[in-house]
Structures are given as C-alpha cells and as structure tokens.
Amino acid sequence: MKSITYVSSATRLLTPPELMALLEQSRENNVKHGVTGMLLYKAGSFMQVIEGPEDAIDRLFANIKQDTRNHLVITLLDDKIAAREFPAWSMGFHDVTNRDLPLVPAFTTFLDQKHDHRGFGTGGSEAKKLLLNFRTLAAR
Numbered sequence: 001m002k003s004i005t006y007v008s009s010a011t012r013l014l015t016p017p018e019l020m021a022l023l024e025q026s027r028e029n030n031v032k033h034g035v036t037g038m039l040l041y042k043a044g045s046f047m048q049v050i051e052g053p054e055d056a057i058d059r060l061f062a063n064i065k066q067d068t069r070n071h072l073v074i075t076l077l078d079d080k081i082a083a084r085e086f087p088a089w090s091m092g093f094h095d096v097t098n099r100d101l102p103l104v105p106a107f108t109t110f111l112d113q114k115h116d117h118r119g120f121g122t123g124g125s126e127a128k129k130l131l132l133n134f135r136t137l138a139a140r
Helices: 016-033 054-066 124-139
Strands: 002-010 036-042 045-052 070-080 092-095
Touching: 002 054, 016 036, 016 045, 016 054, 045 054, 054 070
Parallel strands: 036 092
Antiparallel strands: 002 045, 002 070, 036 045
16 A cells, blocks of 8 residues: 655635535545545645555546646655555545644644745655644544
8 A cells, every 4th residue: 555645736726615526526536446545725735645555546646746726746755554544534624724723733834835845855744743633633
C-alpha cells in the first residue's frame, strides 16, 4: 500500500456547494478503488492525504495533478505503508476556519503558506500530524 500527502491551491475559491460536490465525487471514486484519506480546505488551499493500493494511488494522484480546479500541487510525503491511518474514511473532510485553529494541537500555518517548494521544505511530517489531529477531533 501507499500514502501520498500533498498540498495544492485552488484556481479559485470554491463555494460550499462546490466543495460538497467535490467531496461526494471523491468519496464515490475512492470507495470503488479502495482509497481512504483526509482532505482539508482553507480559503483556497488544499491539504490531503490519500492511501490505498499503490496503483490506485498513483492513478488518483496523476488525476489530481491534472485537475484544472487546482494547481501548484506539491508532494510532501510519498510513502509505502503497512497500515492505513484513515481506514474508515473514504475521504474525511474539514473546511478549516480560523476558529478551528486553537483546537488543533501542534497546528502549523501550512494552509496559510504560499504554495511553492521553498515554503514547505521538509514539512511533510508536520502536514501528516495536522491531518491526524483533525482526524482525532472528528472522532470526538
């Protein structure tokens, strides 16, 4: 199995109905292909982890990079995994607001950073921690 964590920028701000349509489509496709994960969205920035069979993840990530709704796709982590971190979620989702931030331990400003390779450096593990913290909050 494989896991990819990445960030990207929306080509424009998405409305709540557009986000929900994107999420529904992602969940349907992910169930078909055995993919799980978590998607965070904040004011035009995406952070996502996808996990599942290696061939399915590679195909999905190639599609994500070609999707015209986002650009500046930056891979933070690309790992072979033994077990899923988000096994019960075809695609967990959170539309992050500034109100959420004090609730998330070890929050970094990832979703507020300009999306270019200079801004992220070796922050892949920090991104994964952020996604896992939102998973924990959602389980409460």
